Amino acid sequence: MGRFVVRRVVQMLIVMFAVSVLTFLIFNVLPGGDPALRMAGRNPDPSQLKRIRADWGFNDPVYVQYFKTMGQVFSGDLISYSTQQNVWQELKGRIPRTFALAIGATIMWMVFATALGLYTAIKAGKFADRFLTIIALIGISMPVFWIGALMNYYLGFKLGWFPNGGYVPFFDDPWQWFYHLVMPWTALSLLFIGVYSRILRSNVLDTINEDYVRTARAKGLTERRVLINHVLRNSLIPVVTLWGLDFGAVVGGGAILTETVFELQGVGQYAAESIGQLDVPPVLFVTIFGAFFIVLLNTVVDVLYAALDPRVRLS
Amino acid sequence: MSSRPGGAGTAGPLLTVDDLHVSFATEDGVVQAVDGVSFELAAGEVLAVVGESGSGKSVMAMTLMGLTRSPNARFEGKAFYKGAELVEASEDELRAVRAAEIAIIFQDPMTSLNPVQRIGKQIIEQIQEHEALPDQQALERAVELLERVGIPRARERVDSYPFEFSGGMRQRVMIALAMSCDPSILIADEPTTALDVTIQAQILERIRELREQTGAAVILVTHDLGVVADIADRIAVMYAGRIVEQGTLDQIFYDPQHPYTWGLLGSIMRVDKPRPQRLPAIAGLPPSLADRPEGCHFRPRCPHEFAECRKVPPLTSRVEGQPDHFDRCWLPVDQKRDKREVLPGVIGLDSKEAAPA
Numbered sequence: 294m295g296r297f298v299v300r301r302v303v304q305m306l307i308v309m310f311a312v313s314v315l316t317f318l319i320f321n322v323l324p325g326g327d328p329a330l331r332m333a334g335r336n337p338d339p340s341q342l343k344r345i346r347a348d349w350g351f352n353d354p355v356y357v358q359y360f361k362t363m364g365q366v367f368s369g370d371l372i373s374y375s376t377q378q379n380v381w382q383e384l385k386g387r388i389p390r391t392f393a394l395a396i397g398a399t400i401m402w403m404v405f406a407t408a409l410g411l412y413t414a415i416k417a418g419k420f421a422d423r424f425l426t427i428i429a430l431i432g433i434s435m436p437v438f439w440i441g442a443l444m445n446y447y448l449g450f451k452l453g454w455f456p457n458g459g460y461v462p463f464f465d466d467p468w469q470w471f472y473h474l475v476m477p478w479t480a481l482s483l484l485f486i487g488v489y490s491r492i493l494r495s496n497v498l499d500t501i502n503e504d505y506v507r508t509a510r511a512k513g514l515t516e517r518r519v520l521i522n523h524v525l526r527n528s529l530i531p532v533v534t535l536w537g538l539d540f541g542a543v544v545g546g547g548a549i550l551t552e553t554v555f556e557l558q559g560v561g562q563y564a565a566e567s568i569g570q571l572d573v574p575p576v577l578f579v580t581i582f583g584a585f586f587i588v589l590l591n592t593v594v595d596v597l598y599a600a601l602d603p604r605v606r607l608s
Numbered sequence: 609m610s611s612r613p614g615g616a617g618t619a620g621p622l623l624t625v626d627d628l629h630v631s632f633a634t635e636d637g638v639v640q641a642v643d644g645v646s647f648e649l650a651a652g653e654v655l656a657v658v659g660e661s662g663s664g665k666s667v668m669a670m671t672l673m674g675l676t677r678s679p680n681a682r683f684e685g686k687a688f689y690k691g692a693e694l695v696e697a698s699e700d701e702l703r704a705v706r707a708a709e710i711a712i713i714f715q716d717p718m719t720s721l722n723p724v725q726r727i728g729k730q731i732i733e734q735i736q737e738h739e740a741l742p743d744q745q746a747l748e749r750a751v752e753l754l755e756r757v758g759i760p761r762a763r764e765r766v767d768s769y770p771f772e773f774s775g776g777m778r779q780r781v782m783i784a785l786a787m788s789c790d791p792s793i794l795i796a797d798e799p800t801t802a803l804d805v806t807i808q809a810q811i812l813e814r815i816r817e818l819r820e821q822t823g824a825a826v827i828l829v830t831h832d833l834g835v836v837a838d839i840a841d842r843i844a845v846m847y848a849g850r851i852v853e854q855g856t857l858d859q860i861f862y863d864p865q866h867p868y869t870w871g872l873l874g875s876i877m878r879v880d881k882p883r884p885q886r887l888p889a890i891a892g893l894p895p896s897l898a899d900r901p902e903g904c905h906f907r908p909r910c911p912h913e914f915a916e917c918r919k920v921p922p923l924t925s926r927v928e929g930q931p932d933h934f935d936r937c938w939l940p941v942d943q944k945r946d947k948r949e950v951l952p953g954v955i956g957l958d959s960k961e962a963a964p965a
Contacts, residue, residue, distance in 0.1 A: 504719040511673060511714075512734040512785070513706035516699070522733070523722050530724075602724050603769045 301595075305588040312584040313366075313577060317359050320573045327351075328374040328573065349374075366578055375572045384560065384578060390460050391559035393470070394551065395543040398478045402485035403536065409486065410493025411525060417498060425490075432487030441480040441554035448476060458556035477555040481548055485539060489532060496528035503527070530601050533594055541590030545583030621648035622792060622825055623672070628685035628695065630664070630671050632678075637898045641667040643849035644685070646923075651792065654819065654826040656836040658872065659846035660894050665829045666715075668846070669795045671695070672827075673710055674702040689793070708738040711786035713815075715798040717778035721770040727754075727781050728766035731788050738789050753784040757814050776807035780814065787818055794819070797829045812839060834876045837861070845869050848895050848905035851923055855933035863945075865927060865935035868906045870948045904936065912939060912947055 329345045330337065346352050350361060365371040371380040409425060416422040449457035455476045461469040500506065501524050509523040546560035553562050560579055567575035598605055630642040641664040649655050657665045670676045672687055672694055687694040689709065692701065714720040722730060731750040735741055741749070747766070754762035757780040770778055779799060786794055796815055800808035816839050819826050830836060836843060836857075843860040845853040845868065853866040864870055871890035892909035901907055903918040910917070916938035923934045927941055937944065 504714060504716060505722040507675060508714065508720045508782075508785075509722070511675060511706055511712045513703045513708060513737055514733070515703065515737075518733075518737075522725075526724060527722070604723060604771050 375570045398481040402482040406489030409490035414494045414497035429487040432483045481551040537590040537594030541587035545586035622651045623649040624688045626686045633680040639897045656840035663846040664849040708789045710793045711791040712795040757784045853935040859933045
């Protein structure tokens with residue numbers, strides 16, 4: 294177990310290092326990527342540009358700039374080029390928003406996808422299966438910025454059932470927190486429910502023909518128990534891998550579209566705004582943040598995998 | 609171990625199967641897997657159902673537990689267990705019968721246990737489904753069962769997963785599972801086919817021991833007459849969905865009436881006799897269950913075919929003095945005794961003089 298943890302931590306550091314180097318280099322070679330030009334305003338005079346370059350260290354070799362920036366990332370002194378604000382201070386308030394979105398949405402998509410996948414598998418070939426298959430495919434095909442905008446317009450603006458975006462902290466008012474997140478959760482979950490239920494459906498159909506399911510029936514178990522204890526558990530194992538990747542991405546600020554459509558002011562939206570301004574420090578920070586969660590969730594998946602399937606248990 | 613008279617127990621048969629038909633609708637047409645099978649099973653009796661792959665013997669056995677039910681399956685006929693009808697029983701009625709009254713051991717122990725559940729839990733789950741037993745007592749019973757089927761260190765192994773067991777050990781677990789609710793009938797569906805030859809005898813020995821301890825009747829489904837020889841009371845030989853011959857162990861082994869039975873007996877290798885040049889086999893292949901020959905199904909492979917064989921021979925008693933010996937062959941009995949030659953003294957049955965007087 295100790296070796297497992299060490300291996301994972303080393304792996305995490307390598308991934309974060311590689312990701313940060315790549316991100317830094319990409320923004321350095323981008324045309325129009327010179328931050329001094331943007332910081333100096335519309336009609337900069339050369340002496341001003343020169344001073345900015347000297348002050349911010351833009352004249353240093355790239356690797357020096359990289360290490361300086363990375364030092365600031367870890368000391369919390371990183372300053373945005375465009376807003377001159379401290380990146381960590383800015384991000385700190387956004388993390389709970391992104392977490393709330395990610396955790397709520399993943400509960401929603403796992404619950405609905407499991408129910409839907411199991412149900413369509415049991416009803417395979419029947420009307421209910423065909424109908425829900427079409428619904429799932431529609432869910433997969435709808436881009437979140439579009440369905441999000443529709444929800445905002447009809448459910449929020451026209452009918453007034455839900456607030457049009459925004460976020461209320463949980464500890465201020467739990468009900469308002471929930472109320473404001475219902476639409477973002479739904480919009481983000483739709484795609485995942487569609488994909489996951491399709492995958493689970495085919496896993497269940499494979500598993501249900503296994504000999505041990507026949508054994509379970511021969512034991513006189515109720516169909517419900519056969520399905521939940523024997524079919525579902527074995528069918529969920531492959532889904533866990535997928536879940537780790539998707540949930541890691543959303544927690545790490547990957548739900549850029551959802552956060553932007555619903556004005557959640559989360560990590561993803563911050564990343565989107567920073568990319569638009571070619572603002573390297575926040576982009577770098579969010580990228581490392583996201584990489585951290587993806588590697589972390591992959592570790593969680595490995596542990597979950599071992600819990601679900603004893604055959605892969607760590608020796 | 610004394611031979612019991614088939615079906616004529618003092619309290620009537622435990623199980624009566626009456627004209628059972630099972631067919632499946634497939635893309636290649638209707639597959640008639642079981643075609644009018646009738647037999648009786650007395651309490652404590654061991655009935656062996658013998659036949660090649662695809663003769664419908666496993667389907668017949670699993671149908672008794674409702675395990676062949678599917679949207680494309682059709683059933684006709686009846687099966688009575690202690691007065692309750694099984695073929696048309698509801699799922700709820702069947703669930704009460706499964707494992708508690710009729711239990712089954714499947715062919716492939718490698719795939720018949722849930723790979724992600726501890727074996728103890730798999731046994732306890734079944735016990736608690738049928739009896740309101742506290743966890744601790746159910747666990748005790750599971751350990752005791754595992755000990756009885758010969759799992760060493762059963763108390764520790766009860767927490768193992770199936771992948772930590774060999775095939776033979778897994779089949780022992782399957783036997784323990786099947787016996788855990790003390791069923792009256794144990795169906796063993798080719799219990800040794802997937803196992804090493806050295807393990808086969810041990811597994812059969814376990815089944816026999818448990819049968820003697822618990823008095824459960826056994827339906828042993830197998831393609832291997834050799835397996836049957838020292839455990840069965842009665843034998844039913846199945847071919848292409850029908851029983852072609854049925855009788856006591858002695859009748860089938862020493863006075864077989866159906867040419868197919870001769871073929872099966874001829875295919876048994878005997879270590880106590882000189883080895884033949886070639887392994888004997890029945891010529892040809894069994895018919896597809898979707899497209900079977902008219903009349904006697906064995907006709908195309910039978911060296912003794914004559915005009916009569918185009919009609920379906922009924923399963924009746926044809927041998928004088930053996931009212932419990934049935935077969936489906938039109939040949940007159942004296943001709944059969946004359947014609948059947950299964951390399952006497954080399955393989956299979958001993959020559960004609962072994963026939964009971």
